[in-house]
Amino acid sequence: MWEMQGELGTSHCYEFGGDYRQSPNYKIGKLGIDYRYNARKKGYEIVRILKGDHWLSENRSPFMNPGMNVSEGWIIKAVNGIPVNKTTPPERLTLNLAGQQVQLSVTSPDGKEEKVVTVPTMKDESKARYRDWVEGNREYVHNASKGKLGYLHLPDMHKDGLIEFHRYFLAEVDYEGLIIDVRDNGGGSVSGLLLQKLARKRIGYDKTRWWDNNPYMDNAPMGPMVCITDEHAGSDGDIFSHSFKLLGLGKLIGKRTWGGVIGIWPRHWLVDGTITTQPEFSFWFKDVGWGVENYGTDPDIEVDIMPQDYVEGKDPQLDVAIKTCLAEIKKNPPLKPNFGKIPRKTLP
Incomplete structure (x- = not known):
């Protein structure tokens, strides 16, 4: 059946579960x-x-x-x-x-x-490793930019990605520039919700008597943004990456994305417990039409991570993102309030 599914030549075309012999599963106790x-x-x-x-x-x-x-x-x-x-x-x-x-x-x-x-022992230490990786990147960006840039990572476009976005966005949005990292993004369906917030523009400030000045629109990014993507960002990760470029939110940096934007609705169960998926939702963009499927979206600036970079703990994609975003800040400085002399509003 999976061979027949493969004849379709589209993404998200799966057959899984069913009456297969289970492979041995040896759980290692992790020490973190x-x-x-x-x-x-x-x-x-x-x-x-x-x-x-x-x-x-x-x-x-x-x-x-x-x-x-x-x-x-x-x-x-x-x-x-x-x-x-x-x-x-x-x-x-x-x-x-x-x-x-x-x-x-x-x-x-x-x-x-x-x-x-x-x-x-831990059954799974991947969440701990992920958090340390994100916090390490965040600290690196803050230090390398001398406090000018913020950073957040989106692991997918499901629940976890939505949680990660709102965990970090409000803490990072008031930096002069913002790096959004969607590498290894597993896809989902919330990219539109996140892009709406990233697309907000600051056009003014509300000066308050007692508190800090509030930007208008609320929680709009202060300055330029860049997005890092790679070949492991797919599905709604493809859509987010291409839309980031299409909306003109900033430069896309990294590698061409996975290229799978024909969506599915897994609901067809067979008698032995197998579930099959069929292409049901095909994505079209105004600039490339159906072209993202089976191709992906190209970055504005292509940067690869070589095996030796992994060994040495280097992240050239993140380094280029920092350099690019700082250059954008010089070209397009963020909007900061310059109130000048505040008028007196007493009666004449």
Whole structure:
């Protein structure tokens, strides 16, 4: 059936579920850390503890829990009494222990303190890693632009993307420029809601007696914007990326998007539990017609991330976005209030 679906040559044409044999699923208990083997100390050194959303236990490293008192630089020597070595990392000893408690034998960086701590492993650490990545990018943009640029990332155009937008937008909108990052955007259906807010223009200010000056329109971006996209931004991520250009909101930077804007409505179930999807909603734009499907949208400035960039922790797409947005600020300075002499409104 999936071969027949493939003959259509469109995006979002799927067949999944049904009477398939389930693959083995071995859940590894995650510790929410990055580590490396330290041959001299014969253990795994904790080089980073994921902070995530530290108020949510499921979205942060268990090493952030109160009373743990284990920090970066400590050495993991054993898991549940079994020593680790170069070929036996901690994750090998937490196999099938996801969501359960394990005992870690750890020593301090100077070797003077040894103890055993009980750690509740994580079933999934992706949310913690995502939060650290976003916060790292946000801090990098703030520092690299000397406080002139804001940053937000949209993981999809579903619930999570809507939440992320409103989590950061009001905190970042009053910077002189704004970077919107839609790389790896999984699509959805809320791009229009977000673009409406980004398309607002500041045309004036409301000067108040007691509080700060309020821009009009409310929550409109202060200055220029740029958008970063890539080949993993698809569906409504394609639509957002192309619309950002089409509306003239700013430069699109990165790589050509995925190219899948024929939508679906999954609702056709077969007797064995299989569900099939058929192309039902095809997207047309006034400039390229049907051209985004099976092609994507081209960036204004193409920037690739090479394998060596990942290894070295570099993000050339973000660097170009910062440089481009700062240049746009010089060309088109943001609207800031210049009230001059305030008139007196007393009766003559």
